[in-house]
Amino acid sequence: MSTIFQKIINKEIPADILYEDDLCLAFRDVAPQAPTHFLMIPKKEVLNVAALEDGDKDLAGHMLLMIRDVAKKLGLENGYRVVANCGQEGGQSVDHLHFHVLGGRNMKWPPG
Ligand code: AMP
Numbered sequence: 001m002s003t004i005f006q007k008i009i010n011k012e013i014p015a016d017i018l019y020e021d022d023l024c025l026a027f028r029d030v031a032p033q034a035p036t037h038f039l040m041i042p043k044k045e046v047l048n049v050a051a052l053e054d055g056d057k058d059l060a061g062h063m064l065l066m067i068r069d070v071a072k073k074l075g076l077e078n079g080y081r082v083v084a085n086c087g088q089e090g091g092q093s094v095d096h097l098h099f100h101v102l103g104g105r106n107m108k109w110p111p112g
Pocket residue numbers: 004015027028029030031032084085091092093094095
């Protein structure tokens with residue numbers, strides 16, 4: 001079944017898109033948990049980090065580099081947090097791989 005993120009990729013529902021290329025898409029989280037909160041997702045259907053395959057090496061690396069670039073563009077020069085919730089115990093609610101990028105405030109550790 002098509003996830004909400006697949007609908008965003010297909011432009012069937014709107015999103016505040018920050019970056020897009022052939023491999024990935026970055027858009028602002030609809031329920032931000034920090035002054036800046038965006039998601040980086042692959043256009044390819046991948047469930048989560050655990051479902052990445054060895055052949056996804058370039059895709060996974062590319063997403064991290066594009067996170068670096070978008071974070072820089074948004075002025076997160078004081079730092080930020082990159083989080084991927086994976087599976088039920090990881091707190092994943094949307095079944096399409098996504099990296100949360102949170103910044104603009106001091107983060108706490110450990111997360112809940
Ligand atoms: P997770 O709980 O790690 O699976 O994160 C899913 C994230 O997707 C949450 O932070 C939601 O706020 C976010 N989200 C859900 N629907 C949308 C949407 N239509 N546009 C942007 N972000 C969304």
